[in-house]
Amino acid sequence: MSQVLHTPPPTQTPADDDLAALAARHGLSVSGARPSLPEYVRQLWARRHFISAFATAKLTAQYSQAKLGQVWQVMTPLLNAAVYYFIFGVLLGTKHNVPDYVPFLVTGVFIWTFTQSSIMAGTRAISGNLGLVRALHFPRAALPISFALQQLQQLLFSMAALVVILLCFGVPVAASWVLALPVLVLQFTFNAGVSMIVARMGAKTPDIAQLMPFVLRTWMYVSGVMWSIDKLARKDDLPHVVTVLLELNPAAVYIDLMRFALIDSFHAGSLPPHVWAAATGWALLAGIGGFIYFWKAEETYGRG
Structure with a gap:
């Protein structure tokens, strides 16, 4: 007597297209999916108050454990400037070739610290x-x-x-001091853009944070923080391409513009050609x- 073995028919599963259509019909979307660029900008603008409050809270907490508190916001760059003055200004004699060397140096240190930090x-x-990134959607x-x-914000304290x-x-x-405002806007745009670049790199490779101090x-x-690029560029033995690279260095561009705005002895002749165009170009490119x-890489942050 033969036994007939009956197998159940295969389960019918909807195609991927059907699943996508079903999800769309019920308003479902991929968790953590990257929005379009215009939508991303809109979401970021909607959280502008969070960005400002988060920055202020971080600044307040930065020196909360120190006895001098927020005084270190000014003392840190000033102490760095004092060290650089002794090494470069006194020991290496750089101050003899630069008028108003102390204002020249302190301005350079403060503006460079803004980019570095x-x-x-x-x-x-x-x-x-990562805790904040994984817990909240923003x-x-x-x-x-x-x-x-x-x-x-910390630089503005130092500017006083x-x-x-x-x-x-x-x-x-002088009236030229008002030029410090557009310089800070351009530099902030540049700094924020570079910060986003290294933030993505650091999210994937945390070792970037260990390498960055050397870079x-x-x-x-x-970048001409402690010495004058203009004086060096006038030397005949320096290759022209090196001069151009030094003058177009974005950090040097913003430092020179701030010195031009604040120090009367740092006149327009000390600036490289088309310096405002270079400052704007770097800000737009980086920003x-x-x-x-x-x-x-928005949808990859906090995963893995």
């Missing part, structure tokens, strides 16, 4: 805040931008001390390019 904070913007670009804003130093060394108040220290030495670069 923004980039260093950006490297840990995602990797150092545009991740808010983090590196808020860290850049924090450094801008800078004004006192300028006046003590005989630099008069920034090298960048500082070629827009860094934002798009960061946005493209």
